Amino acid sequence: MPAPTCASCHAARAALRRPRSGQALCGPCFCSAFEAEVLHTVVAGRLLPPGAVVAVGASGGKDSTVLAHVLRELAPRLDITLRLVAVDEGISGYRDAALAAVRRQAARWELPLTVVAYEDLFGGWTMDAVARSTAGTGRSRSCCTFCGVLRRRALEEGARLVGATHIVTGHNADDVAETVLMNFLRGDAARLARGGGLGSPGEGGALPRCRPLQFASQKEVVLYAHFRRLDYFSEECVYAPEAFRGHARDLLKLLEAARPTAALDLVHSAERLALAPAVQPPRPGACSRCGALASRALCQACALLDGLDRGRPRLAIGEREHRGGADVQGTRGRAQAAVQAAAAF
């Protein structure tokens, strides 16, 4: 069974079948189509206006590597300036090698790189120290929960440091679909409601964030990196194997085997999902310490750091752990949703 010829140039031998369309394309035609689609996502969604200074959250992994590479190709047409911002979580044996990959990329692409460290930003706390302090709980999945909150804050700080007007992250369609699945499985209606769209417009003084690869499947991101010969770091974080996300990923892969468009369909479903007005989460206020969005006195990051400093880290996000993983706003939204659902029965 020889490979068919490329459906675009009709000359070269096809090198892949695209999950979204089933179309068979050669490597060069696929890479051009991939770049054109990211351009379309950015332009049609008005994600990055001309003149924007864009901080790319760079981890050295495949997604941010592909994102930075594609945006660098598109930068002249979009009239944007790029800055790489990497976060050093303080995870020995993992992050050092990943940061080395980011440094190689920055040098090769001649892009300015800024590294911000948890240790400097968060009063001496590294992720290793956080993990040690929560180790006795026997639930290492909370490491990823802590780290996600802190990384979001660190990227925001790093982006401000380099004068960015916008933040982009490398999340692809599979990542977003996993998140949608997780939110469904946790019954986290508030997060489902917020998950739609291509990012956040920058409420409460936060920089606008977006995910230009949101419609690109994992397979296509990896094959783009392969055909463009991009060098990326691909080891799993030492704290990740126990995370709930892994189960969602396995489930999604099984679904994709039966239905190649499953990830994109889930992203689409989440975008189209609308909550009844009665279960909309309350409008958040501002964190009394840092001013970021918060639905309680402290935002998630400040509450977490406050708990760590008091030596009782579980309390900082204890509510979300015990009630099934919704964040603070989500928990409130969930509680409301439960009351509404009960009333409806």
Next chain:
Amino acid sequence: MAAPLSVEVEFGGGAELLFDGIKKHQVTLPGQEEPWDIRSLLIWIKKNLLKERPELFIQGDSVRPGILVLINDADWELLGELDYQLQDQDSILFISTLHGG
């Protein structure tokens, strides 16, 4: 009787971590009654190359979902997947998509 085949087997995207961190393997597949296909290659890899946690690479008679297979730099989905018959000097690349981004 199919003659012995010399093929290049390569692992990437983190899959190499299950193979002592070694990416490229030049291997000789012995002659056998049936022609070599990807299905029989996977059994051979499991027996001869795979060092740890086989369930992270092979599930059932195929690769774990989320591992891409390229045959001579082309998606195996275009070439019959498990039924593709190996030729001498073929290059088979397994890329994991399952590691962090």
